[in-house]
Amino acid sequence: MSAAEVVAPTRARGAFGRFFRSELWLIFGRRRNWIGGLILAAVPILIAVVIKASGSSGGDTFLFGQITQNGLFVGLAALTVEMPFFLPIAVAAISGDAVAGEANLGTLRYLLATPVDRTRLVLVKLGGIGVFTLAATALVAVVGAVAGLALFGGGGFVTLSGTTLGFGAGLGRLALVCLYMTLCLTALGAIGLFVSTLTEQPIAAGIAVLGLTVVSQILDQLSQLSAIHRYLPTHFWYDYGELLRDPLDLTALGPGVLSALVYVAVFTAAAWARFTTADVSS
Amino acid sequence: MIRGALRWTVPAGIGAAVIAATLVAPSVAAAGTNLPALTAQQLLTELQGATASAVQGTVSVEADLGLPSLPSVAQSGGAPGHDAADLTSILSGTTTMRVWASHDGARVAVHGTLGETDVIADGTQVWIWSSADRTVTHLVGADKTATRDESSKQAEQWAGTDPRAALASLTPDQLSKAVLAALEPSTTVTSGPDVTVAGRPAYQLVLTPKDAGTLVGSVTIAIDAAERVPTRVTVTSTVTGRPALTVGFTDVSFTAPDPSVFAFTPPAGATVTEKTAGEAGASSSVPAPGADDPTPQVVGKGWSSVLVLAGVPDLATLTGASGSSGTPASGTSGAGDLSAIVAALPEVSGSWGSGRLLTSNLVSALLTDDGRVLVGAVDAQTLEAAAAASR
Structure with missing residues (x-):
């Protein structure tokens, strides 16, 4: 066995890469996740088709109103519609499944017998959640942008400030919105990862995370609780509007980025503390 | 490598440190000033x-x-x-x-x-x-x-x-x-x-x-x-x-x-309203009701003085007029809100007549049915007294 111990460090990086790839395969290879993706992608198509069919100027809000001017706004409008609930459902399901799902199926036992270091497993699961979140927001944005550009074309990109940007700059703003939402949802995913280490029921973990999202958004609406608003995980989610102003002021996103990073750090550490000390192995 | 339950101190420590930082930072910043004393x-x-x-x-x-x-x-x-x-x-x-x-x-x-x-x-x-x-x-x-x-x-x-x-x-x-x-x-x-x-x-x-x-x-x-x-x-x-x-x-x-x-160029698809100096003055969104202009009058003095605008038509007319001479925006903002706000205000009455009262932590306003608007950084009683005095 001494030979294996000697080669273990040099193999570690390759093993980590393989482990991460297998985790991505686990997420992106599942049929139920593909169906979830189809639901996410249906929203921007629905928005684009309905607005095109009705022939109206879009809607009351700025994002919907701009759709007929520039198809990229279908992506932005779809992200806005899906951010409160649809995207959190997807993240809650995936992150709740991360550890509890494997424990429930009994595959976690085999994974740990391989053996896989438990710290590494937590990091790989977090990485998988991050990649999934990016894929989910990008899916909504890209499907929306393609559908919108096909039906409405791409004119100037009007900012919230009333100025008009070029198409390339508008595309850049859409990408920034995706990245910001990815970070916010990854923070939610980190919470889900922690909850997932507490139970062997992936459904329960997912519902708990979703419940937390909804409760957090409700508390955020109560002005009497304004003192604690900035500590709520969802409080800065809608700050992506700052990315649609001109001139662009990235410092306005500082609190949101900081909040998300702190949530990721705290709950990944909590998941690590739970998973490496408790006997989660069945 | 820390072991066992001690590992829980990592997430707890990060969370506590961040919350402490958000609470303490403002007071630390305030203590950092070093300015000469001025009268x-x-x-x-x-x-x-x-x-x-x-x-x-x-x-x-x-x-x-x-x-x-x-x-x-x-x-x-x-x-x-x-x-x-x-x-x-x-x-x-x-x-x-x-x-x-x-x-x-x-x-x-x-x-x-x-x-x-x-x-x-x-x-x-x-x-x-x-x-x-x-x-x-x-x-x-x-x-x-x-x-x-x-x-x-x-x-x-x-x-x-x-x-x-x-x-x-x-x-x-x-x-x-x-x-x-x-x-x-x-x-x-x-x-x-x-x-x-x-x-x-x-x-x-x-x-x-x-x-x-x-x-x-x-x-x-x-x-x-x-x-x-x-x-x-x-x-x-x-x-x-x-x-x-x-x-x-x-x-x-x-x-x-x-x-x-x-620099500003109206974006495509926007509704543009052009106004010139004269027009802007005449069609100003401040309701210009009736033929006689409101005459401002001040009751009381200092911080508790009350501004009285007389000659404002009665509330029903005010809401009606502001509804029709609305802003170029669609009915969801501006004038539409005004009539809704006035209608939602509590009704009050006294020896001075009756009207609707708006109170806040800083400013109160009284809109009387006989066409006066009283505004001041005072409470409701002072406004009603001013309403009685300015009759």
Whole structure:
């Protein structure tokens, strides 16, 4: 066995890469996740088709109103519609499944017998959640942008400030919105990862995370609780509007980025503390 | 490698450290100022020696006016994804604005969650953009050949007549100037403890009304130590004992902004309303009811004085008139809200007649059925007494 111990460090990086790839395969290879993706992608198509069919100027809000001017706004409008609930459902399901799902199926036992270091497993699961979140927001944005550009074309990109940007700059703003939402949802995913280490029921973990999202958004609406608003995980989610102003002021996103990073750090550490000390192995 | 239950100290430690940092940081920053002590008189002189000719930064407006939950105010509470950049949103909660000003022009951008209202003046014209309904109001001089100076004066006048443009007067600079102009012997003026505003050391000037009849507890003006410009104004209420209105920079720079921020071209698809100087005055959104103009009259003195506008038609007419002479915007904002607000106010009556009463932590207003509007930083009883006195 001494030979294996000697080669273990040099193999570690390759093993980590393989482990991460297998985790991505686990997420992106599942049929139920593909169906979830189809639901996410249906929203921007629905928005684009309905607005095109009705022939109206879009809607009351700025994002919907701009759709007929520039198809990229279908992506932005779809992200806005899906951010409160649809995207959190997807993240809650995936992150709740991360550890509890494997424990429930009994595959976690085999994974740990391989053996896989438990710290590494937590990091790989977090990485998988991050990649999934990016894929989910990008899916909504890209499907929306393609559908919108096909039906409405791409004119100037009007900012919230009333100025008009070029198409390339508008595309850049859409990408920034995706990245910001990815970070916010990854923070939610980190919470889900922690909850997932507490139970062997992936459904329960997912519902708990979703419940937390909804409760957090409700508390955020109560002005009497304004003192604690900035500590709520969802409080800065809608700050992506700052990315649609001109001139662009990235410092306005500082609190949101900081909040998300702190949530990721705290709950990944909590998941690590739970998973490496408790006997989660069945 | 730490073992066992000790590992829980890692997440707990990160969380506790961050929460502690957010709670402690403001008080540490405030303790860092090291300014020479100045009397109130010296501070007032400092104010007049302001040197800044340009400013750009972020202004935060925090309002705790305790207004009743009026239709429009409740509506602008802001569900996620709701456009909440209209005027009523300033009256409750926290509003963020970005301001730019230099010799090239001035611009104020009022931020909503997913909306923005901009007022942009470049010295010859004023643009008002509202993202919520995608409308643009363009004000230009009646005399197109007017010199730059004349038309910029006109632009300033319109800024005073159009309620949305009047938003521009909410910068700390202008607000405190207005307060100082109202200074009377009825006020105790002192210098307060030094503070840090927008990361810069600042003096504080505290105005305390001697009059007990007013709702204004005190007005505190923070004056930037380096630039001698007001950077924050706080008005406390005697009702709550807390600040009812705070307007201050959270981030400020006294360098000239890029002139391009004052350039504006109406975006495609926007509804553009063109106005010239004469028109703007006549069709100003302030209701100009009936043939006889309201005659302002002041009852009482000092901080507890009450402004009485007589000759305003009765409430039914007011709501009707304002409904028909609405703003160019669709019926969801402006005039539509006004009638709804008036209708939602509680009815009051007394020896002076009857009417509707609006109370808040800072200002009260009484709209009587016989066509008077009484406004003052006083409580309801004082307003009703003034209504009886001004009959």
